[in-house]
Amino acid sequence: MATNEYDAIVIGSGISGGWAAKELTEKGLKVLMLERGKNIEHIKDYQNAHKEDWDYPHRDLPTQKMKLDYPVLKRDYPLNEKTLGMWANEKENPYTEDKRFDWFRGYHVGGRSLLWGRQSYRLNKEDFEANAKEGIAVDWPIRYEDLAPWYDYVEKFAGISGNRDGLDVLPDGIYQPPMPMNIVEETVAARVKEAFKGTRHILHGRTSNMTKGKPEEGRVHCQYRNKCWLGCPFGGYFSTQASTLPAAVKTGNLTLRPFSIVKEILFNKDKQRATGVEIIDAETNQTYVFKSKIIFVNASALNSAWVLMNSATDVWEGGLGSSSGELGHNVMDHHFRVGASAEVEGFDDKYTYGRRPSGFYVPRFRNWGDDKRDYLRGFGYQGSASRSGWRKDIAEMGIGAGLKDAISEPGPWTIGMTAFGEMLPHHDNRIYLNKKVTDKWGLPVLAMDVEIKENELKMRKDMQQDAVDMFEAAGLKNVQGWDATYAPGMGIHEMGTARMGRDPKTSVLNAHNQVWDAPNVFVTDGAAMTSGSCVNPSLTYMALTARAADFAVEELKRGNL
Amino acid sequence: MERRALLKLIATATGTAMFAGNALAYENLRPVPLSATLFTGEDVALFNEMAEVIIPQTDTPGAKAANVGQTMAVLVTDCYTPLLQKTFKEGVATINTLCQSKYNKAFLQLDMQQREALFNELDVEAKAANLANRVWQGVETGKPSQWEPGTDEPTPHYFTLLKQLTLYCFFTSQVGATKVLRYISIPGKYDGNVPYKKGDKAWAT
Numbered sequence: 100m101a102t103n104e105y106d107a108i109v110i111g112s113g114i115s116g117g118w119a120a121k122e123l124t125e126k127g128l129k130v131l132m133l134e135r136g137k138n139i140e141h142i143k144d145y146q147n148a149h150k151e152d153w154d155y156p157h158r159d160l161p162t163q164k165m166k167l168d169y170p171v172l173k174r175d176y177p178l179n180e181k182t183l184g185m186w187a188n189e190k191e192n193p194y195t196e197d198k199r200f201d202w203f204r205g206y207h208v209g210g211r212s213l214l215w216g217r218q219s220y221r222l223n224k225e226d227f228e229a230n231a232k233e234g235i236a237v238d239w240p241i242r243y244e245d246l247a248p249w250y251d252y253v254e255k256f257a258g259i260s261g262n263r264d265g266l267d268v269l270p271d272g273i274y275q276p277p278m279p280m281n282i283v284e285e286t287v288a289a290r291v292k293e294a295f296k297g298t299r300h301i302l303h304g305r306t307s308n309m310t311k312g313k314p315e316e317g318r319v320h321c322q323y324r325n326k327c328w329l330g331c332p333f334g335g336y337f338s339t340q341a342s343t344l345p346a347a348v349k350t351g352n353l354t355l356r357p358f359s360i361v362k363e364i365l366f367n368k369d370k371q372r373a374t375g376v377e378i379i380d381a382e383t384n385q386t387y388v389f390k391s392k393i394i395f396v397n398a399s400a401l402n403s404a405w406v407l408m409n410s411a412t413d414v415w416e417g418g419l420g421s422s423s424g425e426l427g428h429n430v431m432d433h434h435f436r437v438g439a440s441a442e443v444e445g446f447d448d449k450y451t452y453g454r455r456p457s458g459f460y461v462p463r464f465r466n467w468g469d470d471k472r473d474y475l476r477g478f479g480y481q482g483s484a485s486r487s488g489w490r491k492d493i494a495e496m497g498i499g500a501g502l503k504d505a506i507s508e509p510g511p512w513t514i515g516m517t518a519f520g521e522m523l524p525h526h527d528n529r530i531y532l533n534k535k536v537t538d539k540w541g542l543p544v545l546a547m548d549v550e551i552k553e554n555e556l557k558m559r560k561d562m563q564q565d566a567v568d569m570f571e572a573a574g575l576k577n578v579q580g581w582d583a584t585y586a587p588g589m590g591i592h593e594m595g596t597a598r599m600g601r602d603p604k605t606s607v608l609n610a611h612n613q614v615w616d617a618p619n620v621f622v623t624d625g626a627a628m629t630s631g632s633c634v635n636p637s638l639t640y641m642a643l644t645a646r647a648a649d650f651a652v653e654e655l656k657r658g659n660l
Numbered sequence: 661m662e663r664r665a666l667l668k669l670i671a672t673a674t675g676t677a678m679f680a681g682n683a684l685a686y687e688n689l690r691p692v693p694l695s696a697t698l699f700t701g702e703d704v705a706l707f708n709e710m711a712e713v714i715i716p717q718t719d720t721p722g723a724k725a726a727n728v729g730q731t732m733a734v735l736v737t738d739c740y741t742p743l744l745q746k747t748f749k750e751g752v753a754t755i756n757t758l759c760q761s762k763y764n765k766a767f768l769q770l771d772m773q774q775r776e777a778l779f780n781e782l783d784v785e786a787k788a789a790n791l792a793n794r795v796w797q798g799v800e801t802g803k804p805s806q807w808e809p810g811t812d813e814p815t816p817h818y819f820t821l822l823k824q825l826t827l828y829c830f831f832t833s834q835v836g837a838t839k840v841l842r843y844i845s846i847p848g849k850y851d852g853n854v855p856y857k858k859g860d861k862a863w864a865t
Binding site: 184282283453455497 | 685689690713716731734741780783804808827828833837841843846856857858863864
């Protein structure tokens with residue numbers, strides 16, 4: 100069946116899947132991109148994008164019904180009216196928790212590229228070497244230099260705004276001008292720099308919100324509405340819809356099929372190659388087979404592992420890529436929700452204009468250079484300063500005109516920052532197929548068995564105290580450290596379930612993201628990460644994907660796949 | 661740049677090629693009619709009058725002009741747990757009982773001074789009650805108490821609930837956000853160093 104045959108199949112349409120589709124179609128391959136959820140067309144389907152707060156019937160508050168419908172989502176901020184419908188239906192798509200795991204999933208075209216934090220940082224040289232130096236897990240099979248040109252490549256196309264700060268800990272990229280800091284952030288940054296003699300830095304956030312338009316791609320610079328999660332009708336930030344999908348569509352080589360749940364990758368054990376995929380149409384429950392020469396697995400870290408675990412089980416009981424014993428293991432996230440806040444005096448005559456969808460960034464300084472701690476690795480901070488608005492503390496205010504006036508004016512300047520810490524890869528932090536529980540389509544679900552351990556718990560003490568120290572050193576008032584506690588998954592940075600490595604006995608993927616046991620299958624999302632670094636990971640998935648796609652097409656030409 | 665011009669500029673963006681799917685992901689939530697709430701038009705009118713005491717019309721519109729009573733009815737019905745609903749409803753009834761015992765009148769028959777006197781007392785009483793009952797969470801901000809289904813801790817004082825609802829429903833309303841606070845739908849830029857003088861209104865969001 101000619102229509103069911105493609106050069107390449109891409110499983111998933113999020114940040115990395117979109118990149119795979121773009122790169123492969125632009126190199127001339129006929130590509131089928133499969134998405135398990137519904138379609139969302141750029142601009143047309145962003146139906147809340149121009150709504151205002153008063154247009155939501157419950158003013159964005161979750162209802163009791165929403166809380167019952169989304170028992171996981173309600174554990175943190177994502178449950179609200181504005182993005183309702185953009186998170187996986189928890190009743191149709193259950194999972195089980197040996198230990199608490201908060202899994203926030205976007206099952207639709209674009210995936211979480213429509214729901215991401217947009218902070219875009221490169222891993223540094225040390226990030227790629229630390230495992231080997233410290234004897235943790237396995238060594239990355241690549242180094243910073245291998246990925247650097249691909250970071251350049253994806254940054255330029257995605258449109259990242261940021262400052263080039265010249266620090267080894269946070270390698271500079273190809274940036275549009277940064278989003279400005281406000282006067283208070285600039286002031287605190289200068290004080291921190293002086294107080295810590297240049298060992299700690301408050302920098303401009305680096306974000307995929309553009310400060311310059313890309314008219315050739317139909318994208319306008321950020322309009323400072325801070326409504327990114329509603330889909331940006333200006334294409335102001337990187338998403339599949341705004342960026343990679345139009346590029347792939349333009350080639351005429353892309354077929355996008357929503358409502359396509361990949362059940363398994365089909366495997367020919369004589370040739371040791373995948374031959375295609377079997378899908379279930381989520382609407383009709385019918386199964387279809389699609390054939391291809393290569394397959395890119397970009398279903399998000401945990402679901403990519405799920406697809407592999409459910410494939411070629413007649414050859415390997417644990418699924419495709421399980422021969423190493425590492426498939427589904429080494430789950431990582433970034434642990435966070437700990438930091439400090441403070442009041443800033445002396446700027447009552449200053450205010451801001453516009454709703455900046457980014458803030459400042461403090462790159463890692465622990466276990467860096469001469470600094471040595473009783474734990475490994477480190478953390479960075481994200482934060483911002485602002486004047487409080489009507490939601491301010493009203494404890495001392497009564498009622499009536501006095502209350503109304505007081506609450507209608509901006510309050511004091513406050514500054515806050517939250518640490519994002521690296522989580523070490525542990526073999527026993529794992530996910531596995533729970534065949535006793537099935538989803539709406541009768542497929543086994545994932546069981547989560549992940550926890551943070553001693554290294555992370557030690558690190559969290561610094562994550563709080565260092566923030567307090569920095570604000571106190573900057574002379575701020577009412578400095579308060581806080582730890583709102585963390586459960587794995589909350590960072591929405593799942594990684595590591597099909598790690599890259601140098602040895603098929605201890606890793607699932609090789610240096611080019613090929614599954615050791617099926618070299619025409621590439622996994623280039625968070626699953627591939629050998630270690631987690633402490634920086635936001637999506638930019639690295641983009642770079643890994645572009646690099647692997649380039650390699651895949653060369654290998655196809657050479658007849659090696 | 662004007663919003664219209666911007667929209668025109670981005671209208672050139674390409675569509676997608678596909679052969680399935682037209683259900684929308686972002687849910688288009690419709691207004692909740694009063695008939696779907698626990699309350700009547702009379703209740704809404706009473707909530708509006710009570711809210712107006714907390715956020716009165718001054719040289720800018722007050723709670724009644726924003727019809728916060730309608731939104732309160734919806735939020736209490738859909739966002740509150742049954743226990744919070746009970747506290748709120750009994751609280752409104754208690755206010756009327758207090759009016760009868762103090763003034764021998766219903767709340768709506770009191771003049772503004774009497775209403776203010778009563779609510780000032782209740783505000784003090786509410787703070788003391790929350791303290792005594794060790795109710796800390798969220799009672800000091802203008803955001804309605806957000807309880808999980810099945811929660812049965814001591815509720816905040818009913819007047820605290822009324823005040824939270826009033827502030828939240830008012831400042832998230834179009835009237836509150838644009839006539840009392842300031843709001844610009846598409847700022848277009850960010851400036852982190854704008855002069856401010858006392859009396860300038862805060863941004864709504």
